[in-house]
Amino acid sequence: MTVFTRWLAGLFLLLAALSAQAQITPLKFGVGLFQPDRERNDATYRPLAQHLSQRLGRPVELRTVDSWEGLAKSLANGETDLALMGPWGYVLANQAADAQVVSTILYEGKPEYFAMIITHPDSGIQSVADLKGRTFAFGDKGSTSGYLIPLHFFMKQGIDPAKHFSRVLHTKHQAIQTQVTAGQIDAGADYNRNRDAMIAQGLIKAERSKIIWQSDPLPNDAFAVSEALYKDKAFVARLQAALAEVGPLLKTQPNLLPPNYTGFIHSDNRAYKPIRDAGLATGILQPK
Structure with a gap:
């Protein structure tokens, strides 16, 4: 085999390898x-x-x-x-x-982490029992802590959110914390990691976010x-x-x-x- 044919064979092998990689x-x-x-x-x-x-x-x-x-x-x-x-x-x-x-x-x-229900200290809400007739925010319906786990908790308490709250909305976790701490919503569902991170980043003040319920570990x-x-x-x-x-x-x-x-x-x-x-x-x- 000449130098040229060896070079040509090597080139074909290289091109074949590149082609195979491109097709992955x-x-x-x-x-x-x-x-x-x-x-x-x-x-x-x-x-x-x-x-x-x-x-x-x-x-x-x-x-x-x-x-x-x-x-x-x-x-x-x-x-x-x-x-x-x-x-x-x-x-x-x-x-x-x-x-x-x-x-x-x-x-x-x-x-693991925890789901929670939060309100703000000036809301007058001390427990889940005080939520009747108030506004409440869930996360989107694919959220564990923002929807499924608090919904399950409410069902075990005999609470139908559509009838129990004056208004129910679905939004993102950061928006829930922001609006609850600003007093725009009475309470909402969140999780500990999001709340802790927003406090650490200065996005909300710890004293404006009050936990009234927390789930088992998830x-x-x-x-x-x-x-x-x-x-x-x-x-x-x-x-x-x-x-x-x-x-x-x-x-x-x-x-x-x-x-x-x-x-x-x-x-x-x-x-x-x-x-x-x-x-x-x-x-x-x-x-x-």
């Missing part, structure tokens, strides 16, 4: 709207997408989805392969399309995969390993996750049983 189907990574706007959300989670792409050896396309319900539907219809989503959104995706959680995100080292956001990907056990193992690396890497690459998030731990469907139970109890989920 990108993994579509859906992320809920955790940040105030889509642009900031994309910027926040792009480093994680890049990390996963490097570790998995495949392109990863990041896509912010506005609502938990929307993200659950995108996993069901094939628009999303991987997703970082709220617990209730995950349970919806599991119910609708057999999406499966592989890891749970850690916040300050913990895999599992943090789920990193889930589609039913098809979950069947590839070798891929799932590589993905879990890549996510487990994030915590140690935060020491040198702090932008891999938003502030106070400290990594991932392996998880499975059993961890989200409290959310599933609430969905079944409220009738939003139907038994399979």
Whole structure:
């Protein structure tokens, strides 16, 4: 074989490898709207997408989805392969399309958080019993702490929100805190991480946000995969390993996750049983 033919053979091999790489189907990574706007959300989670792409050896396309319900539907219809989503959104995706959680995100080292009902000190509301005839804000209907868990709590108390409150609205978590502390809404549903972060950032004053109810511990956001990907056990193992690396890497690459998030731990469907139970109890989920 001459030098030229060896060179030509090498060129063909290189072109073939580049062509094969170009044909690798990108993994579509859906992320809920955790940040105030889509642009900031994309910027926040792009480093994680890049990390996963490097570790998995495949392109990863990041896509912010506005609502938990929307993200659950995108996993069901094939628009999303991987997703970082709220617990209730995950349970919806599991119910609708057999999406499966592989890891749970850690916040300050913990895999759990709390739903709560908040008001402001000048409202005269001391307990949930005082909410009758008042205005109340839920999060969107795909939110765990903003909708499902407080709705389940109200049902156990015999409270029908449509009849119990003078007005019910659905909005985003930050808006709930802002409007409640400003006295524009009497009370609303939120979660401890959002309240703590807004206080730390100076967006609300702690003395203007009063907790009158708190839930049992709930599992943090789920990193889930589609039913098809979950069947590839070798891929799932590589993905879990890549996510487990994030915590140690935060020491040198702090932008891999938003502030106070400290990594991932392996998880499975059993961890989200409290959310599933609430969905079944409220009738939003139907038994399979």
